[in-house]
Amino acid sequence: MPPERPTAPAWWSNDRVGGVILIVIAGLVALDTTTLPIGTLARPGPGYAPLICALILAALGLLVALRRGGAPFSGLRWGEGRHAALILGAGAFAALALERIGFRLTTLAILVFLLGVVERRPPLAVAAVALAISFGGYYLFWNILRVPLPIGPFGI
Amino acid sequence: MIETLQNLALGFSVALSPHVLFYAVLGCIVGTLVGVLPGLGPLAGISLLLPLTFGLSPTTAIVLLAGIYYGAMYGGSTTSILMRIPGEAASVMTCVDGYAMTQKGRAGPALAIAALGSFVAGTLSVVALMLLAPPLAAFALRFGPPEYTALLLLGLIILAYMSSGAMPKTLAMATLGLVLGTIGIDAMSGFIRFTHGVTELGDGIGIVPVAVGLFGLSEILLTAGKDTPPQVYKPKLRELVPSGEDVRRSIAPTLRGSVLGFFIGIIPGSAHIISSFVSYGIEKRISKRPEEFGHGAVEGVAGPESANNAAASGAFVPMLALGVPSGPIPAVMMAALMIHGVAPGPLLMEQQPALVWGFIASMYVGNIVLLILNLPMVGLFVNLLRIPYSYLYPCIVVFCVIGVYAVNSSVVDVWIMIVTGAVGYFLRKLDFDMAPVVLGLILSPMLELSLRQSLAMSAGDYGIFLHRPIAATMLAAVVMLFVLSLWPLIRGGGDWRSRVGLDEKPG
Numbered sequence A: 001m002p003p004e005r006p007t008a009p010a011w012w013s014n015d016r017v018g019g020v021i022l023i024v025i026a027g028l029v030a031l032d033t034t035t036l037p038i039g040t041l042a043r044p045g046p047g048y049a050p051l052i053c054a055l056i057l058a059a060l061g062l063l064v065a066l067r068r069g070g071a072p073f074s075g076l077r078w079g080e081g082r083h084a085a086l087i088l089g090a091g092a093f094a095a096l097a098l099e100r101i102g103f104r105l106t107t108l109a110i111l112v113f114l115l116g117v118v119e120r121r122p123p124l125a126v127a128a129v130a131l132a133i134s135f136g137g138y139y140l141f142w143n144i145l146r147v148p149l150p151i152g153p154f155g156i
Numbered sequence B: 001m002i003e004t005l006q007n008l009a010l011g012f013s014v015a016l017s018p019h020v021l022f023y024a025v026l027g028c029i030v031g032t033l034v035g036v037l038p039g040l041g042p043l044a045g046i047s048l049l050l051p052l053t054f055g056l057s058p059t060t061a062i063v064l065l066a067g068i069y070y071g072a073m074y075g076g077s078t079t080s081i082l083m084r085i086p087g088e089a090a091s092v093m094t095c096v097d098g099y100a101m102t103q104k105g106r107a108g109p110a111l112a113i114a115a116l117g118s119f120v121a122g123t124l125s126v127v128a129l130m131l132l133a134p135p136l137a138a139f140a141l142r143f144g145p146p147e148y149t150a151l152l153l154l155g156l157i158i159l160a161y162m163s164s165g166a167m168p169k170t171l172a173m174a175t176l177g178l179v180l181g182t183i184g185i186d187a188m189s190g191f192i193r194f195t196h197g198v199t200e201l202g203d204g205i206g207i208v209p210v211a212v213g214l215f216g217l218s219e220i221l222l223t224a225g226k227d228t229p230p231q232v233y234k235p236k237l238r239e240l241v242p243s244g245e246d247v248r249r250s251i252a253p254t255l256r257g258s259v260l261g262f263f264i265g266i267i268p269g270s271a272h273i274i275s276s277f278v279s280y281g282i283e284k285r286i287s288k289r290p291e292e293f294g295h296g297a298v299e300g301v302a303g304p305e306s307a308n309n310a311a312a313s314g315a316f317v318p319m320l321a322l323g324v325p326s327g328p329i330p331a332v333m334m335a336a337l338m339i340h341g342v343a344p345g346p347l348l349m350e351q352q353p354a355l356v357w358g359f360i361a362s363m364y365v366g367n368i369v370l371l372i373l374n375l376p377m378v379g380l381f382v383n384l385l386r387i388p389y390s391y392l393y394p395c396i397v398v399f400c401v402i403g404v405y406a407v408n409s410s411v412v413d414v415w416i417m418i419v420t421g422a423v424g425y426f427l428r429k430l431d432f433d434m435a436p437v438v439l440g441l442i443l444s445p446m447l448e449l450s451l452r453q454s455l456a457m458s459a460g461d462y463g464i465f466l467h468r469p470i471a472a473t474m475l476a477a478v479v480m481l482f483v484l485s486l487w488p489l490i491r492g493g494g495d496w497r498s499r500v501g502l503d504e505k506p507g
Helices: A014-035 A048-066 A081-118 A123-144 B002-015 B018-036 B042-053 B058-083 B089-103 B107-140 B145-162 B167-181 B199-203 B207-223 B244-266 B271-286 B299-314 B316-322 B328-339 B353-374 B378-386 B389-408 B411-429 B435-457 B469-491 B496-500
Strands: none
Touching: A014 A048, A014 B167, A048 B167, A048 B435, A081 A123, A081 B207, A081 B389, A081 B411, A123 B389, B002 B018, B002 B107, B002 B353, B018 B042, B018 B058, B018 B353, B018 B378, B042 B058, B042 B207, B042 B328, B042 B389, B058 B089, B058 B107, B058 B299, B058 B328, B058 B353, B058 B378, B089 B107, B089 B271, B089 B299, B107 B244, B107 B299, B107 B316, B107 B353, B145 B167, B145 B435, B145 B469, B167 B435, B199 B411, B207 B328, B207 B389, B207 B411, B207 B435, B244 B271, B244 B299, B244 B316, B271 B299, B299 B316, B316 B328, B328 B435, B389 B411
């Protein structure tokens, strides 16, 4: 049996992808500082510190990108990706709905979605958990801990 | 010394008052739950529960949050030993030998040694905190803006040097935090930076939504969808008594872990995580039976558990004495103090002795409460893990939203949490550490302000950093550490991490 040829390390390693992202962020920050007075070395202005940080970030991003070895980016597993996207979607819904339909209805909707649609739990369990957490959580925060939470239509 | 004892007596009079004691015990219970539950580490736990402290006095608030912190440290070990699930990152090393002991039917002694080691380390490190913080605070009264600039730079370089990851990656994450910290109104000129019309960003990005996003939400994004209910082993009370041999073998690792953990705790970074890795590495290297490590060596439980608990107390030294957080958890606790109108800094010990000493005394009390909680009630806590994760994580997501929203009643904070959660998820997949981001975020305004104040004092002369002995000494240490960190790159081979075994991963 012929000996196995050593495989070349993947060009797009995790570090390289991370480094490139950092360089892009640094570039965007540096671009944004052009609207601010930079000042001088002796009298730094409001844009000075962000610009210096952006330059350092770009340099470090380059160092990270040039690191040798590291796991190949293509080797990353995204099995939880669908769940992650749906959870982020539920979070975005919460941010949009919280002050419009109130805390109780928002959390009720999120829990029904995550437990019932994403996780496919039994409807009775979904209803029990969603009602307990949304209404119980509201009672705990508003009535006991006196933390104000948004109220929706019809005072719910 | 007499003054310290008098102050401690004052602290105990505060900590043992029924109201404060109740919140100390509550904090320990909640912290243990946070530590037991995977996906909710101490940082996310403290950040989420911050709104609960709004109606409390500053002393009660800080006692509650501290209880959650070291309760989580204790609780994390339980699931590591019984199920090989580290409740929080600092317990990863405990999984190795703790779980191996469980497989050999020795879960009880493993839990007992972890709890006793944590108790001893927690108590010793509070004594050290009590002795070290006051003189350090007195010394820090000599600090002006140049000294603070040098101190913050030193903190950042130590963070990178001592981190468990690659130095450029750690520094890059700290710099990303520094960039985020520049968002909002510039304190010196009043210019509004990078808000893009979002008025809520004028005060800057809050530490709570970033911490919850990077640590809480990103953890849920990484773990959701994996729903395999763990086998829960519940040891009986009589099985918890360790043998004389176990105790004898654990004494030295516990003491070494206590000293090591305390000093690593003082320096910036994810101290409690690093300390447990370093302690495990050292114990393995100096052991007469290194072959037992990984197969149920009791030293592999006693050392790391002691170290991570000692580090939790050590982390409070710079916070109490200098007003500078050494990690994301003290940073959130500092934010909690500021919400209550208390300004952390060297004057805190003089101006608020009841708060500081009440807090220190509550840590003694908390250690005893946790010892009582963690041994007889271990079965009760592990029952939580019977709840399927598919039920647990949607509830945690809801509590993330409430916790973040309630701090400022702002949906912008909820958006920040979602964005940082997504960024944290992606960067953690790429093996970046998130703790430096939070530390950079809190240090950024301090660093920028002290640098610009120093230059204003000296009419733009950078020589001010060299003419003042304390600042010059700290800057010399910065240069030295920078050269030391470059040395392995020039010479080739490993650095201190490989010597103490920090590069070792749990098997």
